[in-house]
Structures are given as C-alpha cells and as structure tokens.
Amino acid sequence: MISIQCPMLTSTNYTVWAMRMKVFLRIHKVWETIEPGTVESDKKDIAIALLFQSIPEALILQVGDLDSPKEIWESIKTRHLGADRVKEARLQTLMSEFERVKMKDSDTIDTFAGRLSELATKAASLGQTIEEPKLVKKFLNSLPRSKYIHIIASLEQVLDLKTTGFEDIIGRLKAYEERILDEENHGETQGNLLFVNSDQQSFACLRGRGHGRGDRGQGKGRFNSQE
Missing domain, CATH: 1.10.1200 (Non-ribosomal Peptide Synthetase Peptidyl Carrier Protein; Chain A)
Known part of the structure; x- marks a missing residue:
C-alpha cells in the first residue's frame, strides 16, 4: 500500500489543507465521521488520530477536548475562516x-x-x-x-x-x-530580412554611383592629356 503523509496545517494554507485532508480521510475510509458525522468508535479514533497528525501542537491543545472528528473539523474551520x-x-x-x-x-x-x-x-x-x-x-x-x-x-x-x-x-x-506568438516571431524575422535587404540594395546603389563618377573622372583625364 502506498504511504501518504498527512498535509500539515499552517496559518496561511487552510483552503488547500482542507482539500487535501478530505481526500486523505476518504482514502482511510473515515470521512463519513465528519460528513455527515457518524459515530462508529473505531473510525472516530482513526479520524481524530489523522487530524491530530495534520495540525500544530498548539492547535491540538485547543481542540483536544472535543469528542468527535466532526467537532474538531468544524472548530479548525471556524478558527481559519472566522465566524x-x-x-x-x-x-x-x-x-x-x-x-x-x-x-x-x-x-x-x-x-x-x-x-x-x-x-x-x-x-x-x-x-x-x-x-x-x-x-x-x-x-x-x-x-x-x-x-x-x-x-x-x-x-x-x-x-x-x-x-x-x-x-x-x-x-x-x-x-x-501560440499562433499569435508564432506570427509575431515570423513577422519580426521577415522585418529583419527586409531591413537587411534594403541596406544591401542601398549600399550597392551607392557603390555603383561612386564607381560611375570615378570612371567619368578618369575619362576626362585621358581626354585632357590628348589635348
């Protein structure tokens, strides 16, 4: 049989503790001692023992005199949820x-x-x-x-x-x-590619213009030398 440890109640985890403890008591076939509140002595003792394992010592001293698991459960609930x-x-x-x-x-x-x-x-x-x-x-x-x-x-x-x-x-x-994120990432990649291509085209254009001016300059020089 799998060993399951009782959840420990703290000052801030009552809601989760109650959910876990309810399952824990059902696994041990004693939840009915709390809801609806049966009084079978063997089951009652098991339920109380499990509850005492899951609450701090200071709280045990406060609820220890109560006679039934249902009373102990309701007392814990009231203390944490309030009146x-x-x-x-x-x-x-x-x-x-x-x-x-x-x-x-x-x-x-x-x-x-x-x-x-x-x-x-x-x-x-x-x-x-x-x-x-x-x-x-x-x-x-x-x-x-x-x-x-x-x-x-x-x-x-x-x-x-x-x-x-x-x-x-x-x-x-x-x-x-996920589809939106994929499209955003794809769009960003496409934008980067367009930016790079645009830069490359601009650079090529500038190189072409510079190269053309150089050629014209050299041609003029040759013409002058002929004169």
Whole structure:
C-alpha cells in the first residue's frame, strides 16, 4: 500500500489543507465521521488520530477536548475562516476582486486562468460556488479586446458558452495565443530580412554611383592629356 503523509496545517494554507485532508480521510475510509458525522468508535479514533497528525501542537491543545472528528473539523474551520460575519465579509471582498480582475498585457492565458481558478476555489471554500458558465463568461470578458477580439467573436458564434467547459475554453485560447506568438516571431524575422535587404540594395546603389563618377573622372583625364 502506498504511504501518504498527512498535509500539515499552517496559518496561511487552510483552503488547500482542507482539500487535501478530505481526500486523505476518504482514502482511510473515515470521512463519513465528519460528513455527515457518524459515530462508529473505531473510525472516530482513526479520524481524530489523522487530524491530530495534520495540525500544530498548539492547535491540538485547543481542540483536544472535543469528542468527535466532526467537532474538531468544524472548530479548525471556524478558527481559519472566522465566524459567519467574518466569513461573509471575506466572501464579499473575494467576489469584488473576481468582478474587477482583468488580464494584464504581460499575462499569459495560463497565468490569468490560474488566477480565476484560484479565486473560484477560495470562494467555494467560503460556501460560494462560481458556476462554470459564469467563470467562462468572466474569462472571455476579461481578455484584452485588441488582442483576442477575433477569437472571442468566433467562439461566441460556434459554441454554446453556457455548456462549454472552462478547461475547453482555456485550451482553445492557448492554441490561439501560440499562433499569435508564432506570427509575431515570423513577422519580426521577415522585418529583419527586409531591413537587411534594403541596406544591401542601398549600399550597392551607392557603390555603383561612386564607381560611375570615378570612371567619368578618369575619362576626362585621358581626354585632357590628348589635348
């Protein structure tokens, strides 16, 4: 059997810790002691032991007197997410950030998509699910129009954005982004070639003119000598 180490809770990683710990408890067949909250003694003891392995000693001292894994889990959650009012305030701040965020010129599709996914994950941990159609719409509306207007218009025409997955949209935009970069690089190469050719032609022209003046000068000299 593969050995899996418990994730350790810190002051800043609660959201990721809770996601990992939920999977960890499911692997050990004891998640039901927390959700919905069964009271089988053997499973309860295993769940508590796993939770204690994944939290700092100072926190163990604070929750150690609680009787069930569900109570311990909820206590940890409350300490890190705050009471209901604090939780609601955090959610409002998070959703405001979600509405305001725009893709920067320096961002890649992957970078910006990751930022939106992170905000959606944090919102889910606070009890607010951002539905995939809303995520897709936000993603497309936040792209720089000057750079992506053509692909956005095409996607809106050929796809039903209400049923198209977020990852599907990301994949299509990444392919378009790579094409743009290829064309920009190709255009830069062509521009450099044209510049070099232009310089060569100018240099050849100047050489030709100089050479012609020299010939005329030499001819005049010969004529004078004949006189």
